[in-house]
Amino acid sequence: DAMVIQNPRYQVTQFGKPVTLSCSQTLNHNVMYWYQQKSSQAPKLLFHYYDKDFNNEADTPDNFQSRRPNTSFCFLDIRSPGLGDAAMYLCATSIGTGGGYTFGSGTRLTVV
């Protein structure tokens, strides 16, 4: 089945130690999104790629970076995680014009 896969499901990282979360898709969708969802809150968009074009939200901290080496993969890099970065990180894809959004299962990040 075509899908969006996020690895790992659970990630524990140390305060200040760089961490990378990954997302892959078999849907061949143009657009990939990264959302941050803190406990009991709404998902908040961090950034998205339309093909190779990167679009950063104005309030996304510089600590968060992203890479999309090809259509299938997208990475979220947190350069120096703080305790406040503990959250669920959701990756989603869409075809770009209309259509729906497909979400991965998320990566739950714990910072110790």
Place this chain on the structure above:
Amino acid sequence: AQKITQTQPGMFVQEKEAVTLDCTYDTSDQSYGLFWYKQPSSGEMIFLIYQGSYDEQNATEGRYSLNFQKARKSANLVISASQLGDSAMYFCAMREGGQAGTALIFGKGTTLSVSS
């Protein structure tokens, strides 16, 4: 101002009863889409139902229906015959305009608890 408002932090319902989860939205775009997602405790976002702004009929998907009142800017989710497995967080979300790559904007969610 919030784009998506879900005023019910938590809702409680008994099995086999119907429940309505409220959602109001704010946009000046003529073209937009409204989505409902279910998020169990495991965290994945499960798509439930979609309503386009130009759709004249309310969307239905099995036990889910969307009560779309465009003039009132509301898009309430109705779950008929609730099941224990419906217990989860429910999010209303909107895509504004028709521009390619537009992201979803989410409301704060409603936690639904179904009891036997």
